[in-house]
Amino acid sequence: MPEASPASTQELERAALDSLAAAKSESEIEEWRIEYLGRRGVLSTRLRSIGTLPPEVRREAGADLNRLKNRLCNAFDEAAQHVSESKRDFAPGDAIDITLPGRRSNLGGLHPSEMMMREILDVFNDMGFQTVEGPIVELEKYNFDMLNVPADHPARDLQDTLWIDRNSDERVLLRTQTSPMQIRTMEKQKPPVRIVSPGLCFRHEATDATHEWQFHQIEGLAVDEGVTMADLKGTLYEFARRIFGTQRKIRFRCDYFPFVEPGVDVSVDWDGRWVEIMGAGMVHPKVLEGVGYDPAKYTGFAFGMGPERIAMLRYNIEDIRHFFSNDLRFLSQF
Numbered sequence: 001m002p003e004a005s006p007a008s009t010q011e012l013e014r015a016a017l018d019s020l021a022a023a024k025s026e027s028e029i030e031e032w033r034i035e036y037l038g039r040r041g042v043l044s045t046r047l048r049s050i051g052t053l054p055p056e057v058r059r060e061a062g063a064d065l066n067r068l069k070n071r072l073c074n075a076f077d078e079a080a081q082h083v084s085e086s087k088r089d090f091a092p093g094d095a096i097d098i099t100l101p102g103r104r105s106n107l108g109g110l111h112p113s114e115m116m117m118r119e120i121l122d123v124f125n126d127m128g129f130q131t132v133e134g135p136i137v138e139l140e141k142y143n144f145d146m147l148n149v150p151a152d153h154p155a156r157d158l159q160d161t162l163w164i165d166r167n168s169d170e171r172v173l174l175r176t177q178t179s180p181m182q183i184r185t186m187e188k189q190k191p192p193v194r195i196v197s198p199g200l201c202f203r204h205e206a207t208d209a210t211h212e213w214q215f216h217q218i219e220g221l222a223v224d225e226g227v228t229m230a231d232l233k234g235t236l237y238e239f240a241r242r243i244f245g246t247q248r249k250i251r252f253r254c255d256y257f258p259f260v261e262p263g264v265d266v267s268v269d270w271d272g273r274w275v276e277i278m279g280a281g282m283v284h285p286k287v288l289e290g291v292g293y294d295p296a297k298y299t300g301f302a303f304g305m306g307p308e309r310i311a312m313l314r315y316n317i318e319d320i321r322h323f324f325s326n327d328l329r330f331l332s333q334f
């Protein structure tokens with residue numbers, strides 16, 4: 001069998017490369033690979049037949065065929081890569097229809113709590129209150145002690161607290177209210193003070209339709225010479241008028257909070273039912289003293305409201321747990 005002679009190896013190479021050059025698609029190139037380089041392909045058949053050659057030429061013929069096989073393998077790799085690259089060069093009207101409308105990406109929106117808070121903050125900003133923000137992980141002294149709630153005070157039991165495990169002298173917790181921002185603000189500046197402070201609060205609490213273990217609050221504080229309970233009521237009426245309109249009834253009732261005296265809670269009418277939306281009151285003299293304000297000279301009022309409760313009244317949401325359930329069926333309605 002003179003087939004594997006050097007001359008026919010050259011012929012074979014030319015024929016193989018010609019037919020590879022003619023292969024245009026991935027499947028044609030694959031067919032070519034099977035024909036020439038496959039297990040039963042031309043090259044394998046030839047290599048197998050070497051044993052039938054006279055012993056003197058076997059070695060040379062084998063090396064010759066193996067070199068050819070390498071060259072054809074390289075040529076195949078190159079052709080395959082070329083085809084897969086050119087596949088990416090789409091021609092208009094061919095692979096894609098450029099007249100199709102594009103796919104719209106989903107635009108996110110503000111969370112209803114955030115929307116409500118911005119609206120409330122706008123109202124107070126308009127009345128001259130400045131927005132300040134404080135830490136969610138808070139020191140015990142700001143969340144309790146300096147708000148006139150010492151360690152043994154029964155009022156601590158009103159707020160089931162999530163403590164942070166930490167080895168240090170100062171105890172640390174997830175703030176149960178935004179009231180610590182009253183202290184942080186007064187420690188930093190002298191009267192007059194007029195701030196609102198929004199943010200997340202946490203309580204170790206059994207949840208139900210009106211209680212969540214995490215919720216937002218907006219704190220308010222105004223301290224100056226001659227601030228009275230009339231200022232508190234006037235400010236909060238104006239807030240209620242702007243958020244709920246003039247027709248909605250609101251109610252002030254005596255309530256107890258250790259850091260105010262007197263203290264009130266404010267409720268809004270919801271189909272004949274009173275829903276509490278905030279606590280408020282005149283800043284307790286002990287709190288003023290604690291931050292170095294002279295309570296004989298300065299008085300102030302403070303309030304803390306729940307924007308989720310307010311959003312429930314505004315939008316008729318029956319369960320506060322919707323706010324943090326992260327369910328798009330709820331969230332996308334706003």
Ligand code: PHE
Pocket residue numbers: 176177178179257260263278279280281302303304305
């Ligand atoms: N921090 C109080 C609460 O979370 C609300 C409050 C704030 C009451 C300011 C009075 C004055 O219940």
